[in-house]
Amino acid sequence: MNKSSQCEASEMLKRAGISPSYQRIMVLSALLETDEHPSADTIYKKLGSNIPAISRATVYNTLNLLVDRGVIQSMRTAGSETRFDSICEAHSHFFCRKCKKIYDIAKQIGEIKTELDGHLVESQEFVYKGLCRECREEMKK
Amino acid sequence: MNKSSQCEASEMLKRAGISPSYQRIMVLSALLETDEHPSADTIYKKLGSNIPAISRATVYNTLNLLVDRGVIQSMRTAGSETRFDSICEAHSHFFCRKCKKIYDIAKQIGEIKTELDGHLVESQEFVYKGLCRECREEMKK
DNA sequence: TCAAAGAATAGATTTAATCTAAATATAGAT
DNA sequence: ATCTATATTTAGATTAAATCTATTCTTTGA
Secondary structure: OOHHHHHHHHHHHHHOOOOOOHHHHHHHHHHHOOOOOOEHHHHHHHHHOOOOOOOHHHHHHHHHHHHHOOOOEEEOOOOOOOEEEOOOOOOEEEEEOOOOOEEEEOOOOOOOOOEEOOEEEEEEEEEEEEEOHHHHHHHHO | OOHHHHHHHHHHHHHOOOOOOHHHHHHHHHHHOOOOOOEHHHHHHHHHOOOOOOOHHHHHHHHHHHHHOOOOEEEOOOOOOOEEEOOOOOOEEEEEOOOOOEEEEOOOOOOOOOEEOOEEEEEEEEEEEEEOHHHHHHHHO
16 A cells, blocks of 8 residues: 555556546556556455455456556466556566466567557567476475 | 368377377367367357267366367467467467457567576467457448 | 276356446536 | 536446366276
């Protein structure tokens, strides 16, 4: 519950033409404060202890709205819920099939496309899947 | 229900060390016969009219087994079920946010990685999202 | 021919996400 | 300020994908 991330969230909402309600600020700032690519439910639980509490539907509504407006990114991978990422510039992700963690990959993504075979490209992402560093160590034991 | 795709499916199963039961051959050959990246349920319905019928659980079990053994690929995108692809070499996909179609992108994927920041890379994919050619046309009207 | 392992099955259950319909809050007009 | 229309939030019901359970059927090989 960081004051500066709430301020940033409010600014981002205004810039996207979304009115910055208390609930929306809470949801977006919770996402800004972590790099763990949380699920809607994780955010809901994180905010659950607040007064006033926020309903589950609002968390989902807000996240979906933010994705639609291009403020945040969503991703799904086999066997887990939708996960959200506040970094909206094109970047890469590594999905661990064991622990389900998602790592940001710094490596530069190739050329940014706006069109491909006649399709309009709105976002692009390099997806790597496998076994993360930590889980590899675990396996060795 | 193509004879040659069933033969191919049987070969692929054997190569992966999976015993080629009637049901597994049916599921895999159904996937080989299409380039539409079907969902488990789509495959289930396609096979539903066969005698003997195949249960839903078997379709799911088989697809999951094939993904685990690296015989096929699975992918999820926001707002739709898991979709399957029999092409296992690294390639790119375009996801249409409107009609939910998935297009294969011929364009060569960059360098093939086997390791990244210490993580073991088992598969990699370029994911483009946006509005497909057809839906763009629809919008113009 | 029997035991043990491997597969398949129907239907119940789980879980993520959405929907519904009602309650609250906000903004703009008068 | 007060009224009205619109926007937002809410709890709980509903939906839909996927998994689980526990039983049945098949295959294998001693």
